Amino acid sequence: MTFHLQDNGSIAWLPPSPSPATPTIDITSSNIRQGTQFRVYFKWSVPLVGVLLQSLLRGKERALQTDGAFKAAAWNDALNDVLGAGGEGCTIKSVKNKYQEQRRIWKEWLLHLNVSGWG
16 A cells, blocks of 8 residues: 655555556476476377377388488478377477387387287
8 A cells, every 4th residue: 555645734545556467487496497487288189199100100111210210301290290180289399209108108018918818
């Protein structure tokens, strides 16, 4: 609250002046470590994962994979396919991370092939 002494000797109350709306930014130690203020997450759906894997299979058929690693052209094609299927906000990094995650899961399932009762 702000009070103001008027010329006639009376005291008048002045409402606080409206300040421009400024967004508050939560800067925590984890955000500082990342080098950015906000982490952007891309939410994968099952159809988008299918688009990604199909695109990488096509890249493998076109010889865009050498020694187990995909060439940059394969990653760019996969990203473009995911973006074309509605994956707005997806990046090359999220495409590579999702591929690595799917690859890890596949390797874990392969361990179960020779287990009795699993197939």
